[in-house]
Amino acid sequence: MFQQMLLSGWRxxxxxxxxxxxxxxxxxxxxxxxxGTAARExxxxxxxxxxxxxxxxxxxxxxxALLGIAVALAMWSWDHGGRHVYALSLPLPRWRYVLxxxxxxxxxIGLPVGLxxxxxxxxxxxxxxxxxxxxxxxxxxxRFLLATAIAYAAAxxxxxxxxxxxxxxxIGLLVFVVGGSLIVDVIQPLLGVDGLPTPLDLLDAALIDWxxxxxxxxxxxxxxxx
Amino acid sequence: MRNAIETRGxxxxxxxxxxxxxxxxxxxxxxxGFLGPNGAGKTxxxxxxxxxxxxxxxxxxxxxHEVPAELPAALARIGYVPExxxxxxxxxxxxxxxxxxxxxxxxxxxxxxxxxxxxxxPADRRVSxxxxxxxxxxxxxxxxxxxxxxxxLDEPTDGLDPMVRRDVLTAVxxxxxxxxxxxxxxxxxxxxxxxxxxxxxxxxxxxxxxELPIDAFKSGVKRIRLAGxxxxxxxxxxxxxxxxxxxxxxxxxxxxxxxxxxxRQYFTGAGAxxxxxxxxxLEEVFVELLRSSRHAVR
Numbered sequence: 192m193f194q195q196m197l198l199s200g201w202r203x204x205x206x207x208x209x210x211x212x213x214x215x216x217x218x219x220x221x222x223x224x225x226x227g228t229a230a231r232e233x234x235x236x237x238x239x240x241x242x243x244x245x246x247x248x249x250x251x252x253x254x255x256a257l258l259g260i261a262v263a264l265a266m267w268s269w270d271h272g273g274r275h276v277y278a279l280s281l282p283l284p285r286w287r288y289v290l291x292x293x294x295x296x297x298x299x300i301g302l303p304v305g306l307x308x309x310x311x312x313x314x315x316x317x318x319x320x321x322x323x324x325x326x327x328x329x330x331x332x333x334r335f336l337l338a339t340a341i342a343y344a345a346a347x348x349x350x351x352x353x354x355x356x357x358x359x360x361x362i363g364l365l366v367f368v369v370g371g372s373l374i375v376d377v378i379q380p381l382l383g384v385d386g387l388p389t390p391l392d393l394l395d396a397a398l399i400d401w402x403x404x405x406x407x408x409x410x411x412x413x414x415x416x417x
Numbered sequence: 418m419r420n421a422i423e424t425r426g427x428x429x430x431x432x433x434x435x436x437x438x439x440x441x442x443x444x445x446x447x448x449x450g451f452l453g454p455n456g457a458g459k460t461x462x463x464x465x466x467x468x469x470x471x472x473x474x475x476x477x478x479x480x481x482h483e484v485p486a487e488l489p490a491a492l493a494r495i496g497y498v499p500e501x502x503x504x505x506x507x508x509x510x511x512x513x514x515x516x517x518x519x520x521x522x523x524x525x526x527x528x529x530x531x532x533x534x535x536x537x538x539p540a541d542r543r544v545s546x547x548x549x550x551x552x553x554x555x556x557x558x559x560x561x562x563x564x565x566x567x568x569x570l571d572e573p574t575d576g577l578d579p580m581v582r583r584d585v586l587t588a589v590x591x592x593x594x595x596x597x598x599x600x601x602x603x604x605x606x607x608x609x610x611x612x613x614x615x616x617x618x619x620x621x622x623x624x625x626x627x628e629l630p631i632d633a634f635k636s637g638v639k640r641i642r643l644a645g646x647x648x649x650x651x652x653x654x655x656x657x658x659x660x661x662x663x664x665x666x667x668x669x670x671x672x673x674x675x676x677x678x679x680x681r682q683y684f685t686g687a688g689a690x691x692x693x694x695x696x697x698x699l700e701e702v703f704v705e706l707l708r709s710s711r712h713a714v715r
Binding site for chain 2: 192194195198199202203269273274275276277279280281282283284
């Protein structure tokens with residue numbers, strides 16, 4: 192069953208996976224090649240490598256997020272297109288179908304994640320690192336895997352719902368952020384206090400600050416560092 | 418198990434559409450035609466039966482299994498052909514068969530492949546590139562390959578050409594002859610069902626208007642041409658579905674249900690003369706039944 196689910200997942204996401212696979216292999220390689228060139232041309236090679244890496248580093252979490260979201264949407268595209276009729280007619284509990292589908296998508300994500308790690312290794316091997324600078328291809332690969340998995344899981348859960356559910360969720364979020372901010376603006380002067388947390392602060396604390404699930408996107412994404 | 422499908426007080430509401438107290442009893446081993454005009458509630462009823470929508474009330478039992486509590490066990494014994502194709506278009510025919518077969522415990526791959534050859538479906542062609550007729554055949558093939566005890570077919574031949582329609586229905590009838598499976602087939606193509614069904618249920622505006630063996634359904638409804646018809650048929654031993662002036666100054670035509678020949682005496686006693694008693698085909702019965710049910714609702 193899982194094998195067939197994997198096959199259908201591959202069929203629905205292969206054209207989505209292809210550009211991500213190329214980018215996952217190419218980005219770290221390109222980043223290291225650029226850093227290597229800068230190290231040769233600039234007086235302080237260690238500093239040059241770090242400066243180039245700081246420019247390239249934000250692309251890695253962005254790639255991980257886009258990859259996770261794209262594969263999650265591709266995994267559900269067939270079900271949404273057929274209004275879930277096929278899935279609902281299958282003789283197995285729905286949670287099992289969803290778990291198998293999620294597992295198949297997660298397995299497919301392994302391909303670009305693996306290529307990202309290979310690209311990182313190849314990039315590191317292709318450049319002579321200046322003294323005092325170290326490469327972290329394994330750590331970055333694991334971070335990329337974790338970020339992709341989190342983006343995939345979140346997008347998969349959202350995409351599992353109907354358009355109506357997602358619309359209501361987004362409307363609820365918008366009302367919470369805009370309405371909450373207005374309420375904070377009104378309440379603060381009335382209470383004579385300052386620095387009440389806004390809804391954005393609360394979301395930030397819950398989702399992005401440690402131990403929020405999206406904290407991994409904001410961490411250190413340097414392939415080489417001191 | 419006497420009935421393959423049983424519903425009690427089944428109801429559902431979505432917007433302005435409402436399904437009210439649908440009580441289906443589909444005998445095991447029967448070919449049950451579920452008739453109704455477009456929008457009557459046929460597909461909604463099927464979706465409720467198969468657990469794809471949640472009823473507002475009532476009970477459903479499929480092949481002895483309570484739905485939704487034992488839904489996976491029931492679905493493992495049911496072949497379903499939906500109104501719209503639901504198979505993943507990027508798979509080839511052979512892949513779609515393998516994918517489908519992986520989920521059903523009684524999937525018969527060899528037989529499914531022989532059906533594929535009989536239907537002349539190319540194994541390596543993508544589902545999205547199949548013609549409408551080929552897609553219809555593939556859906557029937559997938560449902561039959563499961564070796565189901567109950568086939569639920571939602572307008573399976575709608576939009577198909579006569580050749581494909583015949584191929585599809587022949588395959589279903591062959592399977593039924595071989596296995597004694599129950600078929601629940603919804604359609605608005607009345608003539609098509611007339612040839613194959615032994616039971617009929619009629620739904621209109623979300624209400625089950627009639628459910629009975631097809632012979633009783635057809636033979637009990639007659640068109641009677643009368644001279645000197647009585648003004649009020651209040652004490653008649655049959656149900657008057659409709660009555661109208663037949664265009665002649667002296668005559669009227671009645672469409673009645675529950676007619677038996679000795680009932681002619683009723684008209685004689687009322688001073689009327691029966692000129693003619695005409696059998697109706699299933700489509701005419703269907704139309705008259707809907708007309709009368711809508712009149713009664715009003």
